[in-house]
Amino acid sequence: MTYMPGRHFLQIPGPTNVPDRVLRAMDMPTIDHRGPEFKKLAESCLTRIRDVFGTTNPVIIYPASGTGAWEAALVNTLSPGDHVLMYETGHFATLWKKLAEKLGLVPEFIAGSWRSGVDPAAIEARLAEDKGHQIKAVCVVHNETSTGCTTRVDEVRAAINAAGHPALLMVDTISSLGSIKYEHDAWGVDVTVGGSQKGLMLPPGLSFNAVSDKAIEASKTSKLPRSFWSWDEMIEANAQNVFPFTPATNLLYGLDEALTMMNEEGLDNVYARHQRHAAATRAAVTHWGGNGSVEILCEDPRHYSGSLTAVQLPEGYNADDYRKVVLENFNMSLGNGLSKLAGRVFRIGHLGDFNDLMLMGTLSGVEMGFELAGIPYRKGGTQAAMEVLTSKDQA
Numbered sequence: 001m002t003y004m005p006g007r008h009f010l011q012i013p014g015p016t017n018v019p020d021r022v023l024r025a026m027d028m029p030t031i032d033h034r035g036p037e038f039k040k041l042a043e044s045c046l047t048r049i050r051d052v053f054g055t056t057n058p059v060i061i062y063p064a065s066g067t068g069a070w071e072a073a074l075v076n077t078l079s080p081g082d083h084v085l086m087y088e089t090g091h092f093a094t095l096w097k098k099l100a101e102k103l104g105l106v107p108e109f110i111a112g113s114w115r116s117g118v119d120p121a122a123i124e125a126r127l128a129e130d131k132g133h134q135i136k137a138v139c140v141v142h143n144e145t146s147t148g149c150t151t152r153v154d155e156v157r158a159a160i161n162a163a164g165h166p167a168l169l170m171v172d173t174i175s176s177l178g179s180i181k182y183e184h185d186a187w188g189v190d191v192t193v194g195g196s197q198k199g200l201m202l203p204p205g206l207s208f209n210a211v212s213d214k215a216i217e218a219s220k221t222s223k224l225p226r227s228f229w230s231w232d233e234m235i236e237a238n239a240q241n242v243f244p245f246t247p248a249t250n251l252l253y254g255l256d257e258a259l260t261m262m263n264e265e266g267l268d269n270v271y272a273r274h275q276r277h278a279a280a281t282r283a284a285v286t287h288w289g290g291n292g293s294v295e296i297l298c299e300d301p302r303h304y305s306g307s308l309t310a311v312q313l314p315e316g317y318n319a320d321d322y323r324k325v326v327l328e329n330f331n332m333s334l335g336n337g338l339s340k341l342a343g344r345v346f347r348i349g350h351l352g353d354f355n356d357l358m359l360m361g362t363l364s365g366v367e368m369g370f371e372l373a374g375i376p377y378r379k380g381g382t383q384a385a386m387e388v389l390t391s392k393d394q395a
């Protein structure tokens with residue numbers, strides 16, 4: 001491959017582009033993780049990460065990708081044979097379900113269309129039937145990265161309460177944390193699973209469990225085997241601003257800087273920025289598809305994602321061929337369609353360290369790609385997006 005001038009546009013919905021400030025913050029000598037300097041770093045990260053989850057309880061930080069934190073949530077709270085209620089929002093919900101099976105849990109998987117978030121009524125109905133409380137946890141994906149559908153977690157909590165069921169609520173926020181509003185405490189979530197490489201603007205390699213008191217209680221009697229993922233040793237060590245094993249020190253430097261940047265912008269402004277870019281992207285896709293060709297995969301406007309938009313191509317066109325045209329001509333990576341959406345869908349990531357002109361560059365690349373790849377579309381989606389970005393009530 002020859003040199004491609006200018007910056008690569010990494011517009012997949014995670015990993016996202018890492019801002020220079022974070023890269024520079026990580027460019028440090030690795031220090032003694034039991035010395036005084038490290039303790040300051042740990043304290044700053046462990047305290048301030050709580051705000052992003054919306055919790056005053058501990059947040060556990062693992063040197064692992066998001067998949068590790070998925071496993072940690074389950075092995076710390078559940079016992080072999082426990083039933084867990086999960087909902088098929090898409091590829092990531094399906095992977096979490098498979099992981100639960102491999103651990104010896106019994107997932108009950110509510111079928112979904114891969115075109116909306118969780119239907120809280122379906123959760124409520126199943127829990128209401130479960131008079132013996134065989135179901136120990138309800139596990140949902142907040143932002144289903146394969147489809148661009150965001151579940152209303154507050155409604156899932158309300159459904160569990162309406163059924164009067166004691167199950168724990170566990171939520172995967174790997175592609176929403178730091179980009180879509182989230183409230184661990186206020187929404188009554190017991191375990192929130194997060195990752196570093198999407199909304200938090202960091203490289204891959206850190207993941208998180210935010211835990212409720214009820215989840216910590218459950219961990220005292222749960223019987224799934226665990227060692228590396230154990231919360232108790234982490235929480236005990238973290239209280240002294242150390243870790244029970246070597247932490248990913250340089251990623252923590254990056255996290256500390258990312259948290260500072262999010263504080264400077266203000267979390268509510270971060271969320272509003274993501275919603276605005278999502279609205280502009282949808283305006284573009286809706287315009288492009290005006291002649292009945294491309295369409296937004298998410299069918300329920302109440303579940304539109306603030307961090308990515310999945311776009312379905314018309315029958316007979318291959319999304320991976322299209323993405324190749326975009327990569328080769330414009331040096332831009334778009335997300336692929338996952339599992340049953342392979343070849344049918346591409347995904348535009350608009351999360352992380354991202355601004356209006358980066359969005360317009362992205363959408364221009366998408367539109368020029370349609371032209372070069374021979375995908376039917378209506379010209380002017382980029383114009384429609386600019387109108388959203390410059391309209392008085394949006395801007």
Ligand SMILES: *Cc1c(COP(=O)(O)O)cnc(C)c1O
Nearest residue numbers: 065066067092143145174175195
């Ligand atoms: C990316 C992602 C994962 C997987 O995380 P890894 O860091 O790849 O292990 C899980 N769930 C969701 C919703 C994701 O977006």
